[in-house]
Amino acid sequence: QAELGINEHHQNEVVSYMRFARFKRGMCLKTVDSCFQDLKDSRLVEETFTVDEVIDMLDGLQSVVHSEVESELINTTYTNVLLLRQLFSQAEKWYLKLQTDVSDLENRELLDQVAEFEKSEYTSSNKKSTSDPVKPKLAPLNEGGSELLNK
Numbered sequence: 397q398a399e400l401g402i403n404e405h406h407q408n409e410v411v412s413y414m415r416f417a418r419f420k421r422g423m424c425l426k427t428v429d430s431c432f433q434d435l436k437d438s439r440l441v442e443e444t445f446t447v448d449e450v451i452d453m454l455d456g457l458q459s460v461v462h463s464e465v466e467s468e469l470i471n472t473t474y475t476n477v478l479l480l481r482q483l484f485s486q487a488e489k490w491y492l493k494l495q496t497d498v499s500d501l502e503n504r505e506l507l508d509q510v511a512e513f514e515k516s517e518y519t520s521s522n523k524k525s526t527s528d529p530v531k532p533k534l535a536p537l538n539e540g541g542s543e544l545l546n547k
Contacts, residue, residue, distance in 0.1 A: 398512045398513040424468040428465070435453060435457050440453075
């Protein structure tokens with residue numbers, strides 16, 4: 397099974413996020429598919445079309461798909477910012493300053509590793525029963541935890 401080099405708890409958090417992202421990706425693709433279906437249903441009613449009519453239809457479709465994809469990409473960016481905000485907020489409570497390496501976000505080897513991880517998680521989760529119990533959320537650490545961190 398593929399691993400990301402993080403502890404089990406964090407890996408489970410990543411899996412949870414990847415499920416969310418997979419769902420959102422599927423919804424976006426359904427929207428794009430419906431754009432094409434709408435064009436077929438509403439505009440392709442004749443047997444023959446002029447070149448100008450086809451160009452007009454394709455330009456309209458391009459505009460709609462462009463807007464849908466742009467909107468989803470913007471939403472994905474905002475979602476990732478909220479995720480980072482959660483992580484940074486938790487880190488700040490422990491007086492930690494996390495750093496990111498944006499250049500790693502385009503590292504093909506690391507992206508392939510994540511893709512393999514998603515693939516292995518998706519295939520293994522399909523083998524599990526669909527009635528998985530809901531995972532309980534961890535309780536926040538009390539003040540005693542900060543003593544341990546300070547040590």
